[in-house]
Structure formats: C-alpha cells, structure tokens
Amino acid sequence: MNDEQFDPAYRLAVSYIDKSRHFYAAQGYEIPYRWAVNGEVPFQKMTKPLSECNVGLVTTASLPNPDISLDFDPGILQIGSTYQFPTTPTPPSLYTMDRSWDKKATHTHDLGSFFPLDHLKSLVKEKRINSISDHFYGAPTDYSQRKTNQNVAPEILTYMQKDKVDVAILVPL
Amino acid sequence: MSLVARHLEEHNIPTVIIGSARDIVEQCGVPRYIFSDFPLGNPVGLPYDSEMQIQIIKMALTLLEEAKFPRSTIQTPFKWHTHKWRKEYMEVNDSNRAILARAGEIRRARQTERKNTN
Numbered sequence A: 001m002n003d004e005q006f007d008p009a010y011r012l013a014v015s016y017i018d019k020s021r022h023f024y025a026a027q028g029y030e031i032p033y034r035w036a037v038n039g040e041v042p043f044q045k046m047t048k049p050l051s052e053c054n055v056g057l058v059t060t061a062s063l064p065n066p067d068i069s070l071d072f073d074p075g076i077l078q079i080g081s082t083y084q085f086p087t088t089p090t091p092p093s094l095y096t097m098d099r100s101w102d103k104k105a106t107h108t109h110d111l112g113s114f115f116p117l118d119h120l121k122s123l124v125k126e127k128r129i130n131s132i133s134d135h136f137y138g139a140p141t142d143y144s145q146r147k148t149n150q151n152v153a154p155e156i157l158t159y160m161q162k163d164k165v166d167v168a169i170l171v172p173l
Numbered sequence B: 001m002s003l004v005a006r007h008l009e010e011h012n013i014p015t016v017i018i019g020s021a022r023d024i025v026e027q028c029g030v031p032r033y034i035f036s037d038f039p040l041g042n043p044v045g046l047p048y049d050s051e052m053q054i055q056i057i058k059m060a061l062t063l064l065e066e067a068k069f070p071r072s073t074i075q076t077p078f079k080w081h082t083h084k085w086r087k088e089y090m091e092v093n094d095s096n097r098a099i100l101a102r103a104g105e106i107r108r109a110r111q112t113e114r115k116n117t118n
Helices: A015-024 A117-125 A145-163 B001-008 B024-030 B050-066 B084-088 B095-116
Strands: A054-059 A083-086 A135-138 A167-171 B016-017 B032-035 B072-075
Touching: A015 B024, A015 B095, A054 A117, A054 A145, A117 B050, A135 A145, A145 B001, A167 B001, A167 B050, B001 B016, B001 B024, B016 B024, B016 B050, B024 B032, B032 B050, B050 B072
Parallel strands: A054 A135, A054 A167, A167 B016, B016 B032, B032 B072
Antiparallel strands: A083 A135
C-alpha cells in the first residue's frame, strides 16, 4: 500500500470488527467477539434550543491514579467502574493507556483531542450552549454488553438525571 | 459507548457520539454519530489543533439540532496526514504471528489469575 495514495481496490474506512477478529484469532482466541448489532435505533428529538441546554460529556477514559504513570501501558484492559467527576476545574489529564487505541500512530497528551471539556466551556461563553453539567461522566469500556446494558448505561443515566442534563456528547477513545 | 447512547436516548436524552470506529458504532446502531476518519485515540481532532477540535464539536452540536432520523452519520472533512495506520493497527503478519500467539497465552494466564483473585 502506498502511503500517499490509498488503493481504491480496498475499502478506505478501517473495519475494526475485522481487524480485531484477525488480531485475537492470532492470539489464540478461536471464538470471535460478537459485537452489538441492533435493527431498531431509539431517537429522542431535541425539545429546546441548544442555547438553553445543559450539556453532559461522557468519556471512556479513566481518572488518573496518582500511583500509576499516565504513560504506563498495562497491556490489558482494566475493567473500571463508572464515575462522575466535577467539570470545574477541567482535570489536567485522564488515563487512557489501558484502552484500545492506536498508540503507534498517535498519543493522548492533548486532552482536547478526545475530551472536549474546555471547548464546550468556550461554547458556553459564546452562548452556543447554555451550560455544562456539574460533572462529566466516565464509562470505561467493558467487553460485556450485558454489564454495559445493565450497569454502566443506567448508572450514567442516573448521574445525568441528577445533574439535569438535557443533551449528551459521548466520546469513546 | 454506543449502548450507553442508546440507553440515554430511550430515556429522553438526545445524544451524539464522536468517534473513529465507524463499523462498530454503526453496527450497534446509534441516533447521531460524527465520524472522524482518524486513528483511534483522537476523535475530536488532531492533538494540539484546537481550531479543528472546535470545528468537530460544532459539527456534533449541529447534528444534535438537525438530525431528523436515527442512524444519522456525518463524516468530518478532516484527513490524517498518512494512511499507513489503517494497515498497521492490529496488523497480523509473518513477522509478529509467533509474538501474538505468545502474547495471547500470557494474556489468558493473566485473565485467569485475575478471575481467581477476584
């Protein structure tokens, strides 16, 4: 593959479903992971303008552990709990190294590239949105769809309802 | 994260996801999705490019307002400076096949150990 021009005989968008299946098969996992598939998709229309909305932000990154370097890669997903954390002040960093992302091609040293809290704050000043909720929310990746549906998603909803979130922006790494 | 978005939406909170794993998100099925065709890790834009990041956030807000139907995907206009990450991420080839097989054994041992200590 030429790095300057992509060969149009191949699909441009990366299929992470295909890649992860091949990758884990090479690691000896014979039964491929079964990704969530849904026919029906829920849809809630906006009921008021964004300039009146309280916005909630969700990340898959974790709060830093003072005992673990932000650059330490444990090489295995640490299954974490959901959390909420104050949006003011913006945390200086979040821990990402146990998540699956492209550590060769890029880095997560710039919070704005995956956790746009400061950008949202600037949009409050511009009155594009009314406010940011008192907390942001952590939904660390869990391989278990059952746990995500039964625990993670309802917990995030509860946090948001307490904070009176009107709309949510979710940013997986 | 897609499952969380679906749950929020079912409970009357409109959502938008900003992400780079298009097939995973769309197969799960979400209401609104901003697709950044970037290596995983920087869905909101290139590191230290605040202008691009703000533009992507603004696209997400516009999609929140304007989407009329679920499965509304908008791709950002931004491109990564190379294509080689597409091939290299999670690549399996002759040079790493034995290493991956060994890594899998170690990983399983660690998972078993974790299960036993929990």
